[in-house]
Amino acid sequence: MSNKVNVYWLDQKPVVNRGVTWGIPWEKGHLKKTDSLTLTDNHDAEIPLQTWPTAYWPDGSVKWTAHAVSLMDDRLSETYQVKKGLAIIPENPLTVEKSDESIQINTGHLIYKVNTSGEQIISQVHNGEQLVCEGGYLKGIKESFTDTDGVVTTRQEAFYSDINSAIVEQSGPVRAVVKITGRHKVVSDQRKWLPFTLRLYFYAGQYTMRAVHTFIYDGNPHQDFIKGIGIDFRIPMQGPLYNRYVRFGGDEGFFRESPKGMLTWRTKGHYETLYQDQMEGKPIHFLEEDQAFVNLLDDAATWENYKLVQQSADSYAISKQTKHGCSWVHAVSGNRANGVAYIGSESGGMTIGARNFWQKYPSSFEVKELAKQTSTLSTWFWSPDVPSMDMRHYDTETHVKSSYEGAEEFRSTPYGVANTNEITVGFYSSTPDQKELRSFVREKESPALLVCEPTYYHRTSALGVWSVKDASTPTKAKLEQALDEVVQYYMNEVEQRGWYGFWNYGDVMHSYDPIRHVWKYDLGGCAWQNTELAPNYWLWYMFLRSGRDDIFRFAEAMTRHTSEVDVYHIGEYAGLGSRHNVVHWGCGCKEARIGAAGLHKIYYYLTADERIGDIMDEVVNADYTTEHIPPMRAYFPKDHFPTHVRSGPDWAAFCSNWLTRWERYEDTSFRDKMLTGINSLKNMPYRLLTGPVFGYEPRTGDLMFFGNENHGHHLIMSMGGAQVWMELAEVLEDPEWLEMLAEFGAFYNLPADEKAKRTDGAITGDKPWGTSMLSSTLVAFAAAYKQDPQLAKEAWQYLLEDDTHWQIKSPLKLNKTNDYVKPISEAKNISTNTASQWSLNVIVCMELIEQYLEPAMQENTTLANKY
Template identity: 60%
Template sequence: MAATPSLSWLEGKPAWPAGVTWGVPWKQGELDRNTPLKLCGNDGASVPVQSWPTAYWPDGSVKWTAHAASFHSEPVDNYSLEPGAAAPADASLSVKEADEYIEVDTGAVVCRFNRSGPSVIRELSRDGRKLCAEGRLVAMREERHYTSGRNTIVEETLQSIVESTKVEQKGPIRAVVKIQGRHQSTAGGRRWLPFTLRFVFYARQASIRIVHTLLYDGNPHQDFLKGLGIRFTIPMKGPLYNRHLRMAGDTGWFSESPKGLMTFRLPDRQRELYEQQTAGSFLSLDSDQDAGLRSLLDDSPEWGDFKLTQISSDSYMIQKRTKEGCGWIHSVSGSRAGGLLYTGGEEGGLAIGVRRFWEKFPTGLEAAGLTGEEAAITAWFWSPDAPAMDLRHYDTETHVISCYEGADELRSTPYGVGNTSELMLWCCESTPNHDTLDAMVREKESPPLLVCEPARYHETRALGFWSLPDRSTPVKSQLEDTLDQLIGFYQEEIEQRRWYGFWDYGDVMHSYDPVRHTWKYDIGGCAWQNTELAPNIWLWYMFLRSGRADIFRLAEAMTRHTSEVDVYHIGEYAGLGSRHNVLHWGCGCKEARIGMAGLHKFYYYLTADERIMDIMDEAKDSDYATLRLDPMRAYFAKDEFPTHTRSGPDWAAFCSNWLAHWERYEDTSYRDKMLRGIECLKGMPNRLLTGPVFGYEPKTGELLFMGHENYGHHLMICMGGAQVWTEMAYLLQDPEWDAMLAEYGEFYNLPKEEKIRRTSGALQGKDWNIPMLSTAMMAFSASRMNNGELAKQAWDYLLRSPYNWSVEIPLETREVPRQEFVRSIREIPWISTNTVSQWSINTIVCLEMIGEHLPVTIMPQEEVNSP
């Protein structure tokens, strides 16, 4: 019989109606696919729930399930999933498919989508009242011409063209509509800038979650995006003084009307009405008592257009104007806007909220035409009031030797990279009060999520091998403190260094410059991290073992960024990603490991996010991309093999993609490609120790012998390879594969002489670098072989390493002298994200596998480095 996983709210239960989707792991053999599940609150009540499997174990039992519930009253603090029939859902949610449209009726709102044309939404209504007459994507392209020493700019307005609309999920509690298309000039012609929109509905909810993904397929030297957004047309009913606008500021609200009651004098009666108007009430003016006010209103200006522009992570401005052709006037300025706009009249209106509004600047919110019969509200992912996107490379050549750039070839191109933005849309019967607006901001910024206890994630092994926090000894307590402090440092560093922006938010930087007291943002391969040495896995392990909401949001942001911006989704490099660089797409090295599914599947299984599902689907055949761009082209000339690949990180990344596809769809052809590669390695002269470069045939998955020690071995395991391979061992239950991994972990740090002796001279001990990176493999070997000495050696490499690849314990920051940086900051001079990521991952794994072999004390670093 299946267990009853307990669930709690990640960041506190929602205070008002909300739809929620979440994931739950199961032990192998614990849940049969035919077993129904019910959701029960700690108050004993059963809640209607929609459930579906998202992954399976090799024995056919369910590995992960996803669930959706719609909460209409205040939920309880805790829930459990139990075997049994779910409470029946009401019949409020329905989906209708017609030739020209798809209609979703939640029981609270009705939304009709077009199957073609420029408009995505045909109509949106609540209680029979039309709140949206049209919804479409909008963009602006800027083209620059340099002639006779002068710069001429031509702007072109773009709109969405719907190419496909389909239902991905149709209830009974959750419905999802996916729309794909491209942008086109309003004058016709070229179609480009592919987009995907997903609209997520919940039964009886008047809100809609929107996920917007843009792919860039332009020429960065010609196609400068000047604006990018989504626009909704709203019917406006009632006199102008009963039309309201709300914009979220830093902590409160900008509240105005196109016809405010403030005039140069404010008598008591007028003041009373003015206060009611500002609070959102609809006014009824008395023909006699308010005759004077009516006369004043007839004469007062009509403010038709409002906009808020978040130009940086620390500055926004609200402006308004009366009409087109007139100047904008400054209303108010602030630092970090809440990213929500409401506009409506006497028959209601729409509120739209953009998630990560100031973090992904330059953003904007705009309401236009409030004095007419229809208004248009626009959420700008890239505000047209900001300079256009400039996606060109930072130089015309590479700097491989001086700046650690990966290849002599200049392959810096944004063609094929993506960016995903999230929004919430609320259909409002009347102007929301401030408490309701505050709740909207909280919901769109931190969507409610149910999560399991860390022990549940741990015991199921559904996301690999890692440890729970343990403070049972002074050394273990020290390690836990250090792991927490490292997370805290990066959280502070994101804010201190302002690692924000449309293309940057979610990533961190690679290497530090202690002389300039800044990260090496301008030094080739030392700038943005781009999943180098698997920081995603580090952050997700830290969430799984702690359940901390702040770490979840950190990992979520990194997943959104790295799965989109660092990876190519279309074009020549589809299936590959870009190695770390000054620009996220700047490095000439394009490799599969940057976007391997194992980096992103944590988020998918915890949230059932469909966009991440798309990305993992894209990755399943990334090995074929090596036919177009051989990852070893700089080292091996074209030969008899179709292409080349390293057992790690390339083949390990392929295995990560295949494993994810196999467990999600039970497609055994991808399992068989893994098994084929393993069989090839078994037949190599020294099994997994061979290579690591091989000839490769993507059609069959064959690895073909090319010699020994033909590339550095540390890259086999430090990009997530160790985590992929040990997960494969748990799933495949192949004793020889286990033995090969154990052999690798034990062999890696042997003296050269012993390597030569064991392999009869085949291996000379060349390029087995950076011992700390091998400690998770050493732990696997030590645990399997019950080798206490090997376990102690692994801990020495983690805690007493003289190779500058260990973390200083205790972790200490220092204040930078006032005149040496532009503002007051603290720093860790030795910091490296490579080191932090791998040290944290390996420490977490070693605590699980060989924690009993920890030393009694940790030697201070100065003693380690002393002669």
């Protein structure tokens, strides 16, 4: 391995000073825990670097590291190098001071005071001696409804953050992280609800602070409606009203006004020039001879309050108000606001940027009391200017037979699901111009990230089995084209179908209805995909093998959604998730496979995102939850076993959680729990072929024999089980486990009589083993292990020749139609199950058996004609 690792910008180099955090994998044995790392730029100049480990190999060497830098304009390079060596300390390192009441962070540019209790999150922000922020609060509005003889009345109650704890997770010298947890307190009755986590991120020398806000819904969806939820900042105002400013980002430019605009019916000549200066944020200074015009300004209306409301993904409106109790005056409408707002005065002000502002509508900004000594800038993640959240199920019953819903049990509940939102706050000594604001928009929307070359990620073997993009032969080029077409189709569908919204953004739909020309948004288990058949793995491997920034952002949005909305973080189903449904939490099947840590960990290792780290910690004991909600309860009654689980996807999901815990913390108790399960399988009559349902003891990890062919086998691999088990094979280096995986792959597609012959009649093939395409990864694994050309050719056949719906062909056949509410392009037979699994299996087969692809094509004219 090279002595240095090259990193480059994910999309393009930042245009402003920026704090950056990213992750790097290392080959086993290369980096010791005692090794230090340093960073150099294109000119071999050293840059202050903060480093910490995020995962370890079984031999104790470092598997992943995370890094933080604070880059200034003059240190922004196209590429950087990370290598062994002692990192230098910043000239003005970030410092953190703690007391019982507060945590003080000094970035060298700004001083933040964060409270450790009470309602107020941030009590003060200073720029030198100047107070630039008087406080920050989480806040919201709860709404309830009463129906009396058909007359519906509503009641709204305010709630605010109530801090339970504030801890320093990192304390510099480059980066500091403060984690604040608590619940929201309703003002009227002091009820505490909606647990929250707020992380604040600081970098040495930077004028911005990033915040990641998460809340968990713990109400009754029939009674507790959230009318609004967001965060407030209070900003001191100085100077005359005509030297105060508000800015809202629109589609392209910015809405620019002042509470006391220079426009009067006598704004002409010299005053027009001053008016232009005011719009540009330049302080106005009047002379004695301007008194008559100043008198006109005194008479003019004072606009104290402003708001921008993004009502849908394609519509926002800006309005303003002179004072409370007066009408709101419409100013302008647009399509997609860029998610940035600014307020300030002669002494400067504050900008706030909400990431995915229009994508996660309904969101809004609100400015209050801009004419007072202190003004408030609010960011609403859910705007109170639209109807409240409706978390109820779409029906009062389930529709298993007609609509592919998972269980007759009605278990649709949002209790325990979460939502995470990101903001960036910047402080300015003067009103920023439009160029500065556009730079702010870009950086908050696509945070700067350093990444490695795909070949480097691949060489480290730190993320399982996948292939680097390879178009070196006509057949491979055709497959690569097909892979690109499929992922591009889904990225286009997000826009074409409007897959946006507070609870939806990041997800895609399950299957398509070519008659109505829509995805089956209203058909039970065919609507939102959630993590069914592991689209997360597909997208992350597509990024790793290509380095494409658009795929990264697509996968990032899916990771943020599926890790929060589709999984339960507290309550009866903690650690489990809901499979596909019209409502994300609607399916009665609550299973560990939906929230397996492996679905999210690639994002975690690439970015060191602490919230994803929390979520992976949450699911580590998901197997215990299956005691009171057994995944096989519809098929097997309660008996002497604590619960029943399948080797896949249930136990495979547990392994995903435990493997991640083991490598992150070197927690050998979870390694041992995996080994207990593996040893249980080794002692089964037919090892991994047994089952797939077993009795299970969560306290020990023991799998207990429960018969052969007692359920279908297709989900064993298709929910990420193959990815987890192959990664286990790499880290455990257990010859028998390797042999068991190969045995399973070679056995899966055998004819029923051959299955019976090899198992003395114990496995007859009477129960379905599933679709052959789903097995191609482990068939390829078996072919590579056994060096069996025939198995390899079969694996390619399952992917490329099978004419069932489990196949993607290139070019992807698109049909344009006007037989819908708008002209669209559609792939009539597409399904996300197909797209994700076909793509994922091709990616793995290109790694394990690519040398057999061309021979398979030469021997099979049908394949050759298709590809």
